[in-house]
Amino acid sequence: xNEKPVxxxxxxxxxxSKILVTGVDxxxxxxxxxxxxGAGHEILGISHREIEAPVAGLAASRVCDMADAQGLKxxxxxxxxxxxxxxxxxxxxxxxxxxxxxxxxILGSRNLLEAVxxxxxxxxxxxxxxxxxxxxxxSGDIRESVEPDPVNDYAVSKLSMEFVAKLYAERLPVxxxxxxxxxxxxxSKNFVIPKIIDHVLRKASHIELGNLDVARDFSDVRDVIxxxxxxxxxxxxxxxxxxxCSGKAHSxxxxxxxxxxxxxxxxxxxxxxxxxxxNEVKMLWGNxxxxxxxxxQRPIHTLHDTLAWMLGTS
Numbered sequence: 001x002n003e004k005p006v007x008x009x010x011x012x013x014x015x016x017s018k019i020l021v022t023g024v025d026x027x028x029x030x031x032x033x034x035x036x037x038g039a040g041h042e043i044l045g046i047s048h049r050e051i052e053a054p055v056a057g058l059a060a061s062r063v064c065d066m067a068d069a070q071g072l073k074x075x076x077x078x079x080x081x082x083x084x085x086x087x088x089x090x091x092x093x094x095x096x097x098x099x100x101x102x103x104x105x106i107l108g109s110r111n112l113l114e115a116v117x118x119x120x121x122x123x124x125x126x127x128x129x130x131x132x133x134x135x136x137x138x139s140g141d142i143r144e145s146v147e148p149d150p151v152n153d154y155a156v157s158k159l160s161m162e163f164v165a166k167l168y169a170e171r172l173p174v175x176x177x178x179x180x181x182x183x184x185x186x187x188s189k190n191f192v193i194p195k196i197i198d199h200v201l202r203k204a205s206h207i208e209l210g211n212l213d214v215a216r217d218f219s220d221v222r223d224v225i226x227x228x229x230x231x232x233x234x235x236x237x238x239x240x241x242x243x244x245c246s247g248k249a250h251s252x253x254x255x256x257x258x259x260x261x262x263x264x265x266x267x268x269x270x271x272x273x274x275x276x277x278x279n280e281v282k283m284l285w286g287n288x289x290x291x292x293x294x295x296x297q298r299p300i301h302t303l304h305d306t307l308a309w310m311l312g313t314s
Contacts, residue, residue: 019232020081022046022066022112023088025055027187028128031225032085033057039229044079046072046088066108072115083232084125086112090154091130098153105157106164113168124173124232131180131217131243131284133159141287144178144241151281162241173238175231180245180286184221185310192252193218196259197310199267206268210275215249215283220301220309230297237294245286246299258304263311 019036023029024045033043037057045051045061055061064071066088076084086109090101109127116122134142135149150156165174183193192209199207227244231237250258260266292298301309308314 016040016042017082018042018044018079019083019085020044020046020076020079021085021087023048023086024058024061025051025053026087026091027184028221028224029087030055030186031184031221032087032228035225035229044075044081046075048088066104066111069111069114072111073118076112076115076119080119080121082121082123084112084116084122085228085232086125086127088112089128089158101153101157102160105154106160109161110164113165113172113174117168117171122172123235124175124238126175126177126228126232127161127165128228129162129176129178129241130155130158131178131245131286132281133162133178134281134284136281136283141247141285142243143287144243144290152277169239173235175237175239176241177228177231177244178241178286179224180217180219180243180284182219182221182224182244183310184306187221193255193307194310196256197307200259200263200265200311203265204267206270208270208272208275209252210272210277211282212252212269212271213282215251215285217245217247217249217284217286218255218303218306219244219246219299220303220306223299223301226297226300227291227295230295231291234295240290240294242291242294243286243288244291245288246303247286247288248303249283249285250303255303255307259307259311262304262308262313 019041021029021033024033025047034056037043042059045058046064062075090104116125132155133148133150134146135151148159150159162176187194189195189198224244
């Protein structure tokens, strides 16, 4: 019989920890590393390839494919982290190679969990899943208890990752986070808000988008990071699943109007059928009451704040 992992009691002040961050050079990884290092923690990162631009606060990094089980074991055994934040994933829903999505998001996550389990002595491992697992919910706010209904390969891979994590629940203090949409400075232009922002900064007069009849719960990446940090250092969070969201939904039309208003730049929008996904999730609106009950962390940036920051007007 497996014994449950021994978990440290978390004091009111965070002790200084060694923290392993996968996907450290990604959009989210860079913000999380800076936040944790700024609080005095030692951060080791894992990246898929050599890091081109420096990551603020990163003490050391290793290159390792998440499919390399032995490589991950060697890194974890060498670093002996106190905590792990698993952010590495193929996160673009329309990524062209389906096999990569499943290999990285499922097999890669299992390899990491096995490496951490083998090394032992980790008191928290945060797994970044996605609110995409909820599927096409047409109304109402979504709680963690809502039955998953994934409608694309990315969402299926993330839900599968959660089931893999359950296999390690008796051995590891796993925290599963389901972030809804979030954005900020530095996010890839593959995503809709950075794409529109880039268009405005170039003073272009016309933009082509996909589905316009969608609504999303948009958070600021800085608020998402604050939630991740809070959960990493909250001992009661182990074994739980949390929505990471603002609790409000904005239609894409509202976002476009807000960007026009903040920037003072007007532009035309047309729908390009090539950008329209038949399996598009129409509405994602999260309920964050479980997170609020667990942590004192609260969002401090409105969508207007985030857009102004990205436009350089704040």
